[in-house]
Amino acid sequence: MNQLNQLKKFTIVVADTSDIESIYKYQPEDATTNPSLILQAVKLPSNQHFIDKAVEYAKKKGGSYKQKIINASDKILVDLGIKILEHIPGYISSEVDARLSFNQEKCILKAQKLINMYENEGISRDRVLIKLASTWECIKAAEELRKDNILCNLTLLFSFAQARACAESNAFLISPFVGRIYDWYKSYNLIKSSSFAEDPGVLSVRKIYYFYKEHSYKTIIMGASFRHIDQILQLSGCDRLTISIDLLKQLQLNTNKIERKLTPPNIFKTPPSRLSEAEFRWEHNQDIMAVQKLSDGINAFGKDQLSLENILSKKI
Template sequence: MATSGYKAQSEPSYCATRVSVLPLIRRNSIVSCTSSLVGLKKNFVEINEFQEDLTDATTNPSLVLAAVSKPEYAHVLQDAVDFARRRLGPASVREQTAVAMDRALVQVGVNIARIVPGRVSVSVDPRIGYDTLAIINKSKILVALLEELEIPRSRILIKIPATYEGICAAQALEHPSAGEPIHTNMTLIFSRVQAIACAQAGVSVISPFIGRVKDWWDSQGGPRSQELSQHPGILLVRDIRSTYAAHGWGGKTHIMAAGFRAVEEIVEVGKYGVEGGPDLVTLPPHLLNGLRSRENVEPRPKFDSVPVDLAALPEYFASTCNSAQGASLYAQHIMEEKIAAVKVAEGLAKFSADAQVLEDLLKRRVMESTVEVLAVL
């Protein structure tokens, strides 16, 4: 295969904001782009700088940990602990830590939400990624905290890992038997099976991870082509788009591509517009800068959809996720694809490790605060 000349970079671990696909005009050419920024001091400045291009934001335990590890954001931890003490009164260290954890996750998202005008994605704890009921309960708690901080439900997306249990939880949240829906952003999407299941469940947003999909295929001994037209992550997005369009899911479940390593990947995935690419993308500030400075981009070509056999589409989710047949079929197809079975567990392990570190920091603060109160008494 020919080499296109783009150089893959390490995937940023600090991506935090999400924006809708907006055209950047460069000498009468159009590049579809959006941006992803982090809740650190430096990047709050960048959020303001790129505000005209930004609409939404996301965060997760890894991003919150990165933020509060900086001295200038250490107060977020103490503020969360103080909130837990006020909210619970006399309570165990474990109970206070749990509430402080939720508050810290929400607060970083709220800080960004006060800059960008659109939706905020806040993650559930990745350690409950295989527990449907726990995800549902945690999602409701996070939404309540966000609403207390004057973020209306219309601006909230709860980010949930795309395990089968996570998709079940998202379906229940998006389509409750009573009360208002909670809209969801399904993260750790690596396969067509996951994308189909999410659309059948009626979720609002899916986030396929472009770079990590390529990593997987490279690790499997596939040709390490730098030809962008053969990039496995970009091909996945086009396959999902074709499937969604053929089935009528387009516009109902949005595709938000994530995990880019190079400007050229963004240009390639967006060159067909929404017809052949994602509705949204996330990227770090240096890629948005690179996208802005890009000149003489080719005009948008016509997209030829990937053929889709509608009759052959499996049904993983019907009105509920309680179908044993659907669950079995989903598990079978995930194992056949292999990639999601490995990469979802890998991603959850990384996020869970950071969540544990964050929780340990908060637990120490709770214990220190308890000792201080006892000393005063």
């Protein structure tokens, strides 16, 4: 049995891609997208019809030139999500514009709009996760959205403070970024061991996993942003793992036996008191890596969103 099939015994495998053919090939439970992946997808000649359909939709909706571009961008996001849902049994994660990451109210409105667009196409909100960056504002937006049965995937998560605030706010799912944490430590020559068991990104997810399980938090942990299959294998047993196509391929080609690394504890503890906004901001601020990587991630996704809008602007 290959490692991908072995991993599926311990963990729900999610495809981190917008490529329909790859999703069909590797048969993940769920799929995640982000502005970078959406931008890659629409640049493919085979996907030009998504742009044409989005432009037509935006023109029919009307409004200002700026609003037409926004509506076309949202339409592409939803249409790609619908297409992916045809090939998976579980959730599609669709991301809110990263430029809204510090505006709770606008994140709520955008999430509601995207869910309405999905539902207008016959897709239940039960199959859609709205991706939000793990800022204080987005975490609070996710808390409010859940009251309306809109489930969120809190992404760009790098600090323990972010993970704790998400759990305390009853977020549905978090995506701690293993590979980007590893990248930061490597860039500063701070990797102390060649063992992936001691990888700083792996250690971060492991800490979150046991904290959540020991305190009976229901928030799902989905490790993300991997650089090497050994990072993935060190987290076998995590609730979910979202994996790029290249690494899914490596796992499928490898038949070495793997073992479960993460198992829920038998001892449970009373959860600590909830973090206040000030406590969250201070604790997150103490982790320089997390501060830098959260900023970098929001900026990068914002630039890719702008690139998508520039493509659409030439057709509107």
